[in-house]
Structure formats: structure tokens, C-alpha cells
Amino acid sequence: MPTNETPPPPRDVRGxxxxxxxxxxxxxxxxxxPLPGGGVLGGVGAxxxxxxxxxxxxxxxxxxxxxxxxxxxxxxxxxSLEAFCRGRLHTVGLTAAGLAAAxxxxxxxxxxxxxxxxxxxxxxxxxxxxxxxxxLMRAARAAWxxxxxxxxxxxxxxxAHQPVVLGLTAHAAALGPPEAAYAAGYEVVSGxxxxxxxxxxxxxxxxxAVLARLAPELDQVVARAADAARRALDEGPDALPAASAPLxxxxxxxxxxxxxxxxxx
Amino acid sequence: xxxxxxxxYPPRHTYGATGPHRPDxxxxxxxxxxxxxxxxxxxxxxxxxxxxxxxxxxLAVVTNDIYTREDAExxxxxxxxxxxxxxAVETGACPHTAIRDDISAxxxxxxxxxxxxxxxxxxLVESGGDNLTATFSKGLVDAQVFVIDxxxxxxxxxxxGPGVTTADLLVVNKTDLAPYVGSxxxxxxxxxxxxxxxxxxxxxxxxxxxxxxxxxxWVRTRLAAWTAAPA
Numbered sequence: 001m002p003t004n005e006t007p008p009p010p011r012d013v014r015g016x017x018x019x020x021x022x023x024x025x026x027x028x029x030x031x032x033x034p035l036p037g038g039g040v041l042g043g044v045g046a047x048x049x050x051x052x053x054x055x056x057x058x059x060x061x062x063x064x065x066x067x068x069x070x071x072x073x074x075x076x077x078x079x080s081l082e083a084f085c086r087g088r089l090h091t092v093g094l095t096a097a098g099l100a101a102a103x104x105x106x107x108x109x110x111x112x113x114x115x116x117x118x119x120x121x122x123x124x125x126x127x128x129x130x131x132x133x134x135x136l137m138r139a140a141r142a143a144w145x146x147x148x149x150x151x152x153x154x155x156x157x158x159x160a161h162q163p164v165v166l167g168l169t170a171h172a173a174a175l176g177p178p179e180a181a182y183a184a185g186y187e188v189v190s191g192x193x194x195x196x197x198x199x200x201x202x203x204x205x206x207x208x209a210v211l212a213r214l215a216p217e218l219d220q221v222v223a224r225a226a227d228a229a230r231r232a233l234d235e236g237p238d239a240l241p242a243a244s245a246p247l248x249x250x251x252x253x254x255x256x257x258x259x260x261x262x263x264x265x
Numbered sequence: 266x267x268x269x270x271x272x273x274y275p276p277r278h279t280y281g282a283t284g285p286h287r288p289d290x291x292x293x294x295x296x297x298x299x300x301x302x303x304x305x306x307x308x309x310x311x312x313x314x315x316x317x318x319x320x321x322x323x324l325a326v327v328t329n330d331i332y333t334r335e336d337a338e339x340x341x342x343x344x345x346x347x348x349x350x351x352x353a354v355e356t357g358a359c360p361h362t363a364i365r366d367d368i369s370a371x372x373x374x375x376x377x378x379x380x381x382x383x384x385x386x387x388x389l390v391e392s393g394g395d396n397l398t399a400t401f402s403k404g405l406v407d408a409q410v411f412v413i414d415x416x417x418x419x420x421x422x423x424x425x426g427p428g429v430t431t432a433d434l435l436v437v438n439k440t441d442l443a444p445y446v447g448s449x450x451x452x453x454x455x456x457x458x459x460x461x462x463x464x465x466x467x468x469x470x471x472x473x474x475x476x477x478x479x480x481x482x483w484v485r486t487r488l489a490a491w492t493a494a495p496a
Contacts, residue, residue: 056367061357135369198358262332264355 046173049143050166051183053190058135062128063195063263064088064188068251070199078206081196085189085214089221091245093188095119096163097181097225098232098240103167104180105229107237109152109160115237116161122249124256126161128265134159136166146172181225185218195263285407285494287384294325294385295491296375297484298364298401300428301412303394306438306471308336310412311391313477314484315345322386322488325350325378327371329363331393349382360393361400368405375405387488397426408487410480414439419448422456430460434467434483441470 049055066084069075075084099116103109120126137159141149149172152160159165163184170180193207225241232239252265287293299307311326318324324346328336330353337353340346352374356363363371375388390406392399401409411432413421416439422429429435435457443450450468457466467479 054366056369058367058369060359060362060367061355061370063357131373135373138369138372195357260333261355262358264357 043173043175043179046144046175047170047179047183050169050173050175050179051186053194055139057139058132059187059191060194061263062132062191062265063199064191064265065248065251065255066192066195067199067261067263068255069192070196072251075192075196075200077200078202078210081193081202081207082210082213085192085210086217087245088188088192088248089185089214089217091243092248093185093218094221094225094241094243096166096188097185097221098228099161099163100167100170100180100184101177101222101225101229102232102237102240103164104170104175105167105177105233106171107229107232109148109164109168110155111237112164112167113156113160115240116164119242119244120161121244122252124252124265125249128252129161129163130156130159132159132162133165136162136169140165140169140172144169144172148172177229178222178226181222181229182218185221185225189214189218199262285491287379291384292492292494294323294375294379294383294388295408295488296388296390296406297487298390298392298406298409299412300364300392300395300399300401300409300432301436302396302417305394305412305414305417306436307391307394307412308339309471310410310436310438310469310477310480311389312340312343312345313471314389314481315340317475317477317481318387318484319346323382323384325375325382325385325388326352327374327378327388327390328353329356329360329371329391329393330354331356331358331360336391336393350378352378356393360395361398364390364392364399364401364405366402368402371405386492387484397421397424397428400427400431407491408433410434410436410483412436412438415443415448415450415453416446419443419450419453420456422453422460425460429457432464433487434465434480435461436480437466437468439470440468441472 053059065088066075069084075081099112103112116129117126120129137149137153141153148168152165152168166184167180170183190211193211196202197204197207228240255261255265285292299311301307315324315326326340326346328340328351330336334353337351340351341348354363354370354374371390375390378388379385390401392401409432411428413429413436415437437453437457440450454466465483467483469479470476
């Protein structure tokens with residue numbers, strides 16, 4: 001199995017679309033090493049780097065819909081933040097995690113980029129996803145140089161959807177589909193939690209406790225996303241989750257028109 | 266869009282201020298950051314610089330507003346540059362993060378300006394108003410100007426901090442107000458020299474005729490050095 005010394009094999013992003021299972025080590029168990037005494041060791045070190053809130057990929061300027069929800073009174077305290085994050089996690093979080101897992105599992109990122117478009121009804125959020133995808137691409141290529149990232153950057157110069165870039169980044173970092181799903185799912189809840197600390201002056205310990213309480217549900221979302229990605233290798237991207245949150249979409253469209261705001265989305 | 270050569274591997278990824286060339290081998294625009302506390306006159310300085318330099322140089326501006334597009338709109342309203350040469354970056358309540366810790370949005374903005382209106386000689390990146398520790402990443406700009414003003418207290422140069430101490434040019438603005446707020450310009454100059462050694466300090470009053478001259482001259486000198494450096 002690949003180690004840090006072995007860069008991932010080059011892969012043509014315009015290669016065969018979803019349908020054919022990619023050869024090992026591109027499968028679902030990619031990046032995992034058997035441990036003596038049982039279990040597997042994923043590339044947890046690289047995952048920590050990728051999921052770090054300080055990873056310089058532009059996320060700090062986005063609230064994940066929290067700014068609009070605070071203004072509408074839907075987030076007022078730690079309890080309503082938790083409800084908001086739970087809703088996000090099981091809808092757009094599941095969808096993003098599925099896309100990221102599929103990209104890490106070896107599905108064609110351009111096919112996944114189209115699938116992400118189809119799963120993002122809000123035009124404002126499509127623009128945001130591509131902008132963040134482009135910013136992530138910059139950081140990813142510096143952190144884990146790889147021909148597959150170069151190829152996607154060349155094919156989508158204005159940016160691919162962020163979860164797709166995230167999954168391909170995980171692949172370049174020798175991480176597997178579940179780790180890619182973890183990074184995507186965690187970001188979907190950690191972004192709003194951080195933003196609400198700034199927006200409401202919410203106690204940061206309470207905000208972090210919200211994330212801790214959601215961690216078991218993140219595990220469930222990741223399991224569903226990784227399972228869907230495995231099926232998508234055979235059945236194509238339609239097997240991926242397409243959960244959405246209409247209120248997030250509507251609020252995002254309104255938020256994009258505000259003249260005074262702290263966050264870009 | 267990525268401006269790097271496609272045929273070098275592993276490639277450079279950030280096309281940051283450390284890589285001084287365009288893909289065709291010519292030198293890219295000099296990038297100058299302007300930072301400083303709220304209300305010290307950063308936007309007014311940018312506007313005055315644009316007026317002073319726009320006839321000789323191809324210019325563009327990136328603004329980093331904290332919660333509005335007001336700085337960009339001020340520059341547009343005053344028509345200091347055509348609208349396509351001014352880009353606003355949103356910073357999520359943390360202006361220093363966008364210019365130092367996560368420069369990705371600002372790099373996108375400067376590269377997009379070079380693509381759409383370039384080739385440019387000079388890009389000014391204006392920070393949102395912040396505190397005395399806000400500095401620009403070397404991955405974003407080639408040189409930085411820190412703007413303070415006499416009304417903010419004449420002890421600011423003495424207090425130092427990364428902005429005052431390390432900026433390539435320290436600007437002490439609104440010198441015309443010094444008598445009214447009891448600020449001692451000679452003391453500010455002495456303190457600044459003690460903090461900065463050989464690094465230059467400019468005292469300006471933008472309400473005066475050609476008041477931005479000391480900063481414009483400094484920019485021209487930096488640009489001449491930038492252009493003259495080996496390709």
C-alpha cells in the first residue's frame with residue numbers, strides 16, 4: 001500500500017467515467033494499512049492536515065448559511081446552532097461527503113463535477129462551491145502535488161465544486177474515500193460553528209461541544225457516503241446521495257444580495 | 266486559473282509573490298500591500314496613489330473590506346480607476362486572516378486582475394482596517410506599507426508592533442491634524458526611527474496639494490528596482 005514516500009499513481013481525469021471499478025490501489029480500501037493484531041490504519045496524519053480549520057483554502061470567509069440563519073433568528077444559541085448543524089450534516093453534508101468519497105474512490109472528477117451541479121439548485125451556492133474549489137485546489141497542489149490535481153485544474157480553470165476537489169485532494173494525499181467523506185462532512189458543520197462564535201459572540205466552548213455531540217452522527221453520514229461511493233463505482237454517480245435543504249438554498253440566494261455582511265456565504 | 270507552466274513537475278502552486286514571473290517569462294506586476302488601523306487613511310491613500318500614478322502606470326486595486334464593499338465602492342465612486350480594475354475580497358470578519366494566514370482569496374483576485382486587464386505594472390492590495398499586528402504574507406505581496414495617523418495617538422510608533430516595526434514603508438498620515446490633537450510629530454519621527462532603524466517613514470497630509478507625493482515616489486522607486494531586477 002502507498003506510504004508517504006510513494007506518491008499516488010497518475011490518473012487521467014478524463015479517463016473512463018463511472019462504471020468501471022478502478023484498479024487497486026484506487027479502490028475503497030486505498031490508503032489503509034493492516035495493523036498487527038487486526039484493524040486498519042488510515043492516513044490519519046494527512047487527514048488532520050486536510051481537515052484543519054486553518055488549512056488555507058478560503059473557508060474562513062464563509063459561514064455555511066449561518067449568517068443568514070442568525071439574521072432570521074433561526075440560530076440564537078448553542079441549542080439552535082446544534083439543530084442547524086444537524087440539519088446541514090444530514091442534507092448537504094451527506095451530499096458533499098458522497099461526492100468527496102466518490103472522487104477519492106476514483107470516479108471521474110468531471111462527471112462528479114456535473115453531478116455536484118445537479119445537486120446544487122442555488123446559483124449563489126454553485127458560484128461559492130466553485131470559488132472554494134479553486135481556492136482549495138491552490139492549497140492542495142502546494143500540499144500534495146499530483147498530476148490528477150493538475151489535470152482537474154486545467155479542465156476546470158474557473159474551479160470545480162469544492163467537495164470534488166476535496167475528494168481528489170484526499171486521493172492525492174493517499175487517503176481513502178471514508179477519510180475524504182470525513183473531511184467534507186466535518187467542514188459542513190465546523191464552518192457554521194466557527195462563524196456563529198463570531199456572529200453571536202457565542203461561548204467558543206459551547207460551540208465546540210456542539211461539534212463533539214455531532215461527531216457520532218458524522219460517523220454515520222460518512223458510512224453512508226462511503227457506501228454510496230462504493231456503489232457509484234459500478235452504478236455511476238446517480239448512486240450518490242442527493243439530499244438538499246431548500247431553506248439553505250433560499251437563504252443563500254437572499255444572503256448573496258445583502259450589501260452589509262461579514263461572510264461571503 | 267493557474268498561471269504556472271504546465272510542463273514543470275512538480276509545479277509551483279501558489280504563483281505567489283515569491284515567483285516574480287509570468288508564464289511568458291516577463292516580470293509580473295509589483296504587488297504592494299497597504300495595512301493599518303481603522304480610519305488611518307488607507308483607502309484615501311490608495312485613491313490618491315491611483316490618481317498620482319494612473320497616467321504613467323497600468324494599475325489595479327484589491328480591497329479587503331471587513332463587512333461591506335464600501336472601500337471598493339468609494340474608489341469606484343471617486344472614479345480613481347475603471348471598475349474592471351478594482352476587485353473586492355470578502356474576509357469573514359478577519360481581515361488579517363485574508364492577508365496573512367489564508368491568502369487564497371487575495372491571490373485569486375490579483376491573478377484574475379492580471380488575466381482580465383493585464384499586463385499590469387502595479388497592484389495595490391488594501392487590507393481591511395485592523396490592529397497594529399496585521400501584516401501581509403510574503404506569499405501575497407512584494408512590499409507593504411503600514412498607514413497610521415497622528416490622531417490615533419502619537420505613542421503608536423513607540424509602541425511598535427509588527428506593522429510599525431517591519432513594514433517596508435511606515436506612513437504617518439493626517440499631519441495637518443497634529444496641532445489639534447496634541448500630537449508631537451518630532452517625537453513620532455524619533456520613536457519610529459528607534460523602532461525601524463534604516464526603514465523609511467513618510468509623513469503625509471492628503472488634504473495638501475500633491476500630499477501623497479512621498480508615498481508615490483517610494484512606490485516608483487520600488488517599481489524601478491522591481492523592473493530592473495534580472496528577468
